[in-house]
Amino acid sequence: MSISFGEIQTGHSLPPVVQSYTQPAIDHYALASLDMNPVHTNEEWAARAKVFGIPETVGHGMMTMSTLASVVTRAWGVVGKDGGSIRFVDAKFTKPVKVGETVTATGKVKRKHHYGPGKNWVQVAIEARDSTGDVIGLAEVGYNLPD
């Protein structure tokens, strides 16, 4: 990361993150997060329970939140070389992500918060869409940028 708070402009676009939600990818996320809810991993149970009104497994909401947050962390770093860092991630989930979907998340700097040297941060608005173009998740990420 080499961008600074002074240089960045509202409306600045971050590179998109594209993530495949295959069943193996969802299985891996279940183990990594220890969220073993069968709505994500057990097709037979999911078909009977229809938690989201559909008879199939879906991706974790927290996996979607991770994809949303990755738009910022891949662009600027979880902890930036020049002192940047994540403050918060605020996410909403608008549509379950079906197995086999490809999710594309994009972000733009929405607001600059002028708190003074060493405390300035930006708010990035992110949206993720599935392959049909539907929005599946939205997020606001706060990120401390170096002066």
Added chain:
Amino acid sequence: MPVPSRLDRFVETEKQRHFSRDFMIGWEAYETWDEATVGQSGLAQRTFVITEEDILDYNRACGETDPLMIDPAFARQHPPTGELLQHPIFVTTIAFYSLGEKGIGTWIRTPGARNPQQRIEISEPFRYGEIISTTITTADKFTQRGKPYLQMLLDFRNERSVLKARWWCSLILPATRADVSRFANA
């Protein structure tokens, strides 16, 4: 409930080897929406010792490619910390491990739950060896468009009581134990 054996190939960490993969075990004792009381607070059942393998596996599952997140040898030789950097949503793993099967906040494991929104705040990165205690406070309970929402605040602190992260965790839940049972026994 049978857990698909195909998940075995993703077991990478010591915690995963000992963690029950059967989501339905003990559901009868989980806190339910109608039982939860706003303002009630307590400690999670377990502490979570931060290890390199926990962070590595979460980062990989998120599809990360930054060597500072997925290459321990590279991370050891480079700033900023000399350790793998964790994805900001890694607190999910800490919460599911720590909350256990009894007491406040166990509704995070409710069969039939739906995830509407979440907020996570990061104070500072977790470091290897830190022992994380999670304090849970029932933060809000409401119905919206006929759906029962429950929200808890999870505070993650290390062994020196330093606040590392906070998570406002919200779910839409089956309202009663009878409602949960319909999903648990589906």
